Amino acid sequence: MTTAFIIIYVVIAVILLALINLIVVKKKSKQKQQLEQSKHQTGSSEESYQSKFSIRDDESTRSSDEEDRQSSSVETDTEEHRSSNYTEDKSTDEKTDKDLNDTSSSEDDNHEAINPNSEEAIVNEKLKEKNNSFMFGKGASQGKVLVAMVFGMFIAILNQTLLNVALPKINTDFNISANTGQWLMTGFMLVNGILIPVSAFxxxxxxxxKLFLIAMSLFTLGSLICGLSGSFTIMMVGRVFQAIGAGVLMPLGTNVFMTIFPPHKRGAAMGVLGIAMIVAPAIGPTLSGYIVENYHWNVMFYGMFIIGLISLGIAFLWFKVYQQTTNPKADILGIIFSTIGFGALLYGFSEAGNNTWSSPQVVISLVIGVIFIIAFFIREITMRVPMLNMEVLKYSGFTLPxxxxxxxxxxxxxxxxxxxxxxxxxxxxxPVQSGLLLLPGALIMGVMGPIAGKLLDTIGIKPLAIIGTGIMTYATWELTKLNMNTTYGHIMLIYIIRSFGMSFIMMPIMTASINALPQRLIPHGNxxxxxxxxxxxxxxxxxxxTVMSTQTTQHIASYSQDLDKTNPYIKDTLQQLATQMGDKDMGTQQILQFVQQLASINGVNSAFIVATIISLIAFILSLFLKGKDHYVSKEN
Known part of the structure; x- marks a missing residue:
């Protein structure tokens, strides 16, 4: 095992050195090449725009603005010119000037009045798209980038729930305790939580x-290490590599879609992304349960490795989208504050679910987390160029959603x-039956994702949020009535209804909040x-x-008092059971087992009552959402 560890370590080191070299050495040449290409590109048609478009910086845009306005193709302009007053011309260029003038005025004042299929709206769309800082590579398109991104994110998110069912078997094979094995889950979550805040940087x-290919490569490599691992230490290394890749991929997907799609198309696009973010976690337990019951657990990781290689191949061919980079300086102190703060908070809440809120490790973790989060927040709002720009919280269209x-x-x-x-x-x-019960609801959410996204583009977020949270609250309340006789089909039906309601709110509310931000703040808001x-x-x-565990304990104590053996009814019942079974102790054991089950079910129902209250709060807040226009940024 020592030899295998050394070999794997050397391979990882070589790959990392190669990736670092690729980033450092080729970065400047790539930027220079992109700038060279951008100077010769025009927005003469939709096809040439999507295949060749590159944003220019403010200086180059201003210098070429006059030339652009004289072309016979769809016109573009800078922010200064859009906000100024154009003089109408009676010449042959009158229509083009009218389009520009209508776009500049209607964008702020009459956004709702424009028909999305009208010629003015098309020109407006192209003007706004032209101001996004990105460029498609040769042979790339929105559709191809969408497929590559969803495919990569699906396998990365699927990984998060695959290990739940297999963990007991892994603990046995590695001869480790449940608490030690839990670090395979906790460590993954912590690395994710640490990376996401620095994703804007x-x-x-x-x-x-470059980020997608590197992240997917690390995730695929981590999957292979996990599959080959013969000890907890090696597998933990593989999980860290997986977490680094997934921690970059999740925010990257949202950011890419927000960049390559204009505001009125983002709902449908993010709905497609929702297929990966919603369906993958639900499929995980079912798939994992089937594999564990029929094969060795490492088959899961070999499968993710193979799918990861396929995803890399698709991304290499299709994922050709670049944005204008600024090469910011790393805020080392901010990264340290963020890492300790968010890491400690996530660890504290994770341990609170496993232990108690009053345990020393939970209290200490939460206190440390809060202190460093406050320090991180103070640093970011006082930095001239913050790593995570808190200015996003000033936009009510972002904050409330x-x-x-x-x-x-x-x-x-x-x-x-x-x-x-x-x-x-x-x-x-x-576990397989449990996973199958959740699967139809997840599939419903996956199917409804693009539909809900299209509705967001059409009617806005407020109606969707009210409908979604209303259905979710009702279905969650129905889950407070579980008992030992509740049928499998009835539970599945309630969960399907709950998932149907959530499909109207999950991705649309996230899309609406990001839509409310100007382009420069989208990475930070994301x-x-x-x-x-x-x-x-x-x-x-x-x-x-915690509510479930606490209420279960309280119910057991309450029932134990009621089941006092001096109670004549209990004594008669025990005697009847003893006569039937020939053993009084056996009768007592059955009663205690029944009491335990009854208390546990009441504990679950109590937890769902709290979940219903949480859902009701979301419903009430949804009533305060504003109209569609409020969630479309007027800035660039």
Whole structure:
């Protein structure tokens, strides 16, 4: 094993050195090449725009503006010219000037009045698209980039839930305790939480293509290490590599879609991305359960390695999108504050779900996390060029939807934990049966994702949020009525209804919040939103599991008092059981087992009551959302 470890370590070191060399040596030449190409490109048609478009900096745009306005193709302009007054011309260029003037005025004053299919709207779209700082490579298109991104993110997100079911078997094979094995999950989560806040810095420093290929390569390499691992240490190394890749891929997907699609098309595009973000976690437990029951657990990681290689091949051919980079200086102190702060908070909430909120490690972790998060926030708002720009919180179109999104995530993640516990621990369903019950709901969310996204583009977020949170609240309330006789089909139906409601809110609310930001702040808003979503999921899980455990203990104590053996009814019942079974102790054991089950089910129901209250809060906040126009930025 020592030899294998050395070989793997050397291979990893060589690959990392090669990647670092690729980043450092070729960065300047790539930027220079992009600038060279951008000077010779025009926006003469939609096809040439999508295949050749490159944004120019303010200086080059101003110098070539006059030439652009004289062309017979679709015209473009800078922010200074769009805000100025154009004089109408009666010449043959009158229509073009009218398009430009209509675009500059209607963009701010009459956004809702423009028909999205009208010629004015098309010109407006091209003007706004031209101001996005990105460029497609040769042979690339929005559709190809979309496929490559979704494929890569699907396997990365699937990985997060695959290990849940297989963990007990892995613990046995490695001869480690459950607490030690849990670090395969906790370590992955912590690395994710650490990387997401610095993603805005990475997006400004490196191209989307380079980040995607590096992240996917690290994830694929980590999958291979996990598959080959024969000890906990080696597998932990593989999980860290997987986490680094996934931690970059998740915010990268959102950022790419927000860049290559204009605001009125982002809903549908993000709905497609939602297929990966919603369906993958639900498929994970079912797939993992099937593999563990029929094969060795390492088959999962070999499968992810093979799919990772396929994803890399697709990305190499199709994922050719580059953005204008600024090569910012790394804020080392900010990264340290962020790493300790978010890492400690995530660890604290994770341990609170496993232990108690009053345990020393939970209290210390949460206190340290809060202190360093405050230090990080203070540093970022005082920096001239912050790593994570807190200016995004000034936009109400971003802040309120983000808060609603966090609350929904708390309810969603808690429900995904509680139902499997109820099904497997209390109803004796297998992991595969438990996963299959959740699968139809996830598929519904996947199918509804693009539809809900299209509705977002058409009617705005407020109607969708009210409908979605309303259905989610009702279905969550129905889950407070579980008992030992609740049928499998009934639970599945309730979960499908709950998932249907969530499909109207999950991706649309996130898209609406990012849409409200100007292009320069989208990477920062995306990083903050993803970080808060992950924190909310951890908080929701810890809170609901704690409520379930506490209420179960209280119910057991209450029932134990009621089941006093001096009670004449209890004594008669025990005597009847003893007569039937020939053993009084056996009768007592059955009663105690029944009491334990009854208390546990009431504990689950109590947790779902809290989840219902959380969902109701999201519904009430949705009433305060504003009209569609409020969630489309008027800035560039």
């Amino acid at each position: 990475l997006f400004n420093k490196y191209s989307y293509r 983000t808060v609603i999104n966090m609350i929904v995530m708390m309810s969603l993640f808690g429900g995904m934990i509680l139902l499997p516990l109820y099904l497997q621990n209390l109803r004796d369903f297998t 990083a903050l939103s993803n970080t808060l979503r992950q924190l909310a999921g951890s908080i929701g899980t810890a809170l609901l599991v």
